[in-house]
Amino acid sequence: MHERWLEERHHEHYYKLAKKLDYRSRASFKLMQIDDRFNILREGDRVVDLGAAPGGWLQVAKERVGEEGVVVGVDLRPIRPLEGVQTIVGDITEDSTMRRLLEIFEGQADVILSDMAPNIAGHYSTDHARSVNLCEYAVGVADRILKKEGRMVMKVFYGDMFNDLKRQLEARFRSVKVHSPDASRPTSSEMYVICKGYFARTRVKVAEDEVREERKPRFTVKGNLS
Numbered sequence: 431m432h433e434r435w436l437e438e439r440h441h442e443h444y445y446k447l448a449k450k451l452d453y454r455s456r457a458s459f460k461l462m463q464i465d466d467r468f469n470i471l472r473e474g475d476r477v478v479d480l481g482a483a484p485g486g487w488l489q490v491a492k493e494r495v496g497e498e499g500v501v502v503g504v505d506l507r508p509i510r511p512l513e514g515v516q517t518i519v520g521d522i523t524e525d526s527t528m529r530r531l532l533e534i535f536e537g538q539a540d541v542i543l544s545d546m547a548p549n550i551a552g553h554y555s556t557d558h559a560r561s562v563n564l565c566e567y568a569v570g571v572a573d574r575i576l577k578k579e580g581r582m583v584m585k586v587f588y589g590d591m592f593n594d595l596k597r598q599l600e601a602r603f604r605s606v607k608v609h610s611p612d613a614s615r616p617t618s619s620e621m622y623v624i625c626k627g628y629f630a631r632t633r634v635k636v637a638e639d640e641v642r643e644e645r646k647p648r649f650t651v652k653g654n655l656s
């Protein structure tokens with residue numbers, strides 16, 4: 431009972447704050463809190479936000495990277511236009527979406543954000559497995575467009591496959607930390623993985639014609655994939 435009361439009060443607090451400050455979602459505060467603590471977004475950065483609808487993280491990212499920065503949001507659902515932000519309606523598990531990102535970033539993204547969440551089945555291990563699967567696609571995006579020393583923040587629903595995912599990240603980044611911002615619901619199983627210092631050893635080299643042509647890309651792997 432007390433837990434439910436806390437949960438409702440927490441939800442209400444961030445909901446009202448988002449309305450008052452004109453953010454599109456309560457999730458905006460999660461990214462603000464993560465960025466205040468871990469210094470992910472910097473002036474002029476080129477950022478891709480996976481699972482970006484309705485756009486709360488995009489608003490925060492654009493504010494923080496400024497005029498010179500580039501912010502691109504991807505989601506299955508259309509995102510209402512936001513000044514200075516490019517959006518793509520697409521599924522990150524499809525090659526055509528990856529190809530759009532390759533064209534835009536040409537291997538030069540500074541930051542990858544992912545707040546992607548699967549459709550909730552309500553079954554703990556199914557939701558966890560689907561969430562980890564989306565995270566693995568986000569790692570695939572990193573291996574194609576993230577710059578050396580780039581940063582990545584991604585949401586995952588905690589469960590028994592988490593340690594394996596963490597190992598995949600540790601094979602790519604100098605620093606991998608797990609964090610739960612205050613704006614996350616207190617009873618939620620979601621957590622955020624904060625990765626810094628991409629080594630680029632797992633980088634996937636993409637030939638120019640593979641980006642443009644409407645056919646399945648033939649990616650070649652440089653270095654060891656974990």
Ligand SMILES: C[S@@+](CC[C@H](N)C(=O)[O-])C[C@H]1O[C@@H](n2cnc3c(N)ncnc32)[C@H](O)[C@@H]1O
Nearest residue numbers: 457481483484485486487506521522545546547
């Ligand atoms: C929690 S919401 C993101 C909220 C967002 N960060 C904000 O601040 O407004 C999760 C999003 O992930 C998106 N998503 C789930 N699977 C996806 C996929 N395969 N490709 C792209 N987006 C996906 C969903 O459509 C949903 O909009």
